[in-house]
Amino acid sequence: MNNYRLAKDITLYTVAASKFPEGVELAFEALYKNAKTEDVVAYYGISHANASGEIMYRAAMELKESTIDIPELETYILQAGEYRGREIFNFRDCRGDIGNTFRELIQLPELDKNGCCVGMYHNNNDVRCMVRIEDSVDASKKH
Numbered sequence: 001m002n003n004y005r006l007a008k009d010i011t012l013y014t015v016a017a018s019k020f021p022e023g024v025e026l027a028f029e030a031l032y033k034n035a036k037t038e039d040v041v042a043y044y045g046i047s048h049a050n051a052s053g054e055i056m057y058r059a060a061m062e063l064k065e066s067t068i069d070i071p072e073l074e075t076y077i078l079q080a081g082e083y084r085g086r087e088i089f090n091f092r093d094c095r096g097d098i099g100n101t102f103r104e105l106i107q108l109p110e111l112d113k114n115g116c117c118v119g120m121y122h123n124n125n126d127v128r129c130m131v132r133i134e135d136s137v138d139a140s141k142k143h
Helices: 024-032 094-103
Strands: 004-005 009-016 040-048 055-063 074-078 083-089 116-120 126-130
Touching: 009 024, 009 040, 009 083, 024 040, 024 055, 024 074, 040 074, 055 074, 094 116
Parallel strands: none
Antiparallel strands: 004 083, 009 055, 009 074, 040 055, 040 116, 083 126, 116 126
C-alpha cells in the first residue's frame, strides 16, 4: 500500500455510467467526445456504493487550466488530502486486480467514509487505485 497526497482539489468533468460495470466503456466514449486529447491532463474513474449497495460509477477527466468549461458535463471535485492506494500496471491484462484492490482499500479503518474510490489512469495501460483517508489520521503513518 502506498501513500499519495493531492495538494489541491481537482475539478473533474464526468459522465455517469448507466450501469456498473457494463456501462463504463460507453461512459468513457461519451467523455472522449467532449475534449481534445491535448487538453486532458488525466482520466479517472470515480465510484462509490449507493444506499442499496449498487456501485455508482463516473468516467472523468481532468483538463488543463487553460481549457474552458464544458457545460454539457457534470463536475466532481476530487478533494485534496491524503490517499492510500496501489499502482496496477498493464491493468487490461489483469482487470480483476482493480476490483480486488478497491475491496482491500475500502476495508482500511482510516478510510474517509464520505470519499470515493478513485482510479487515476496515467496512460492506456496503468492505473493508480486509491481512496481518501480521514483528515484526522496522522499522514506520517505508513501501511
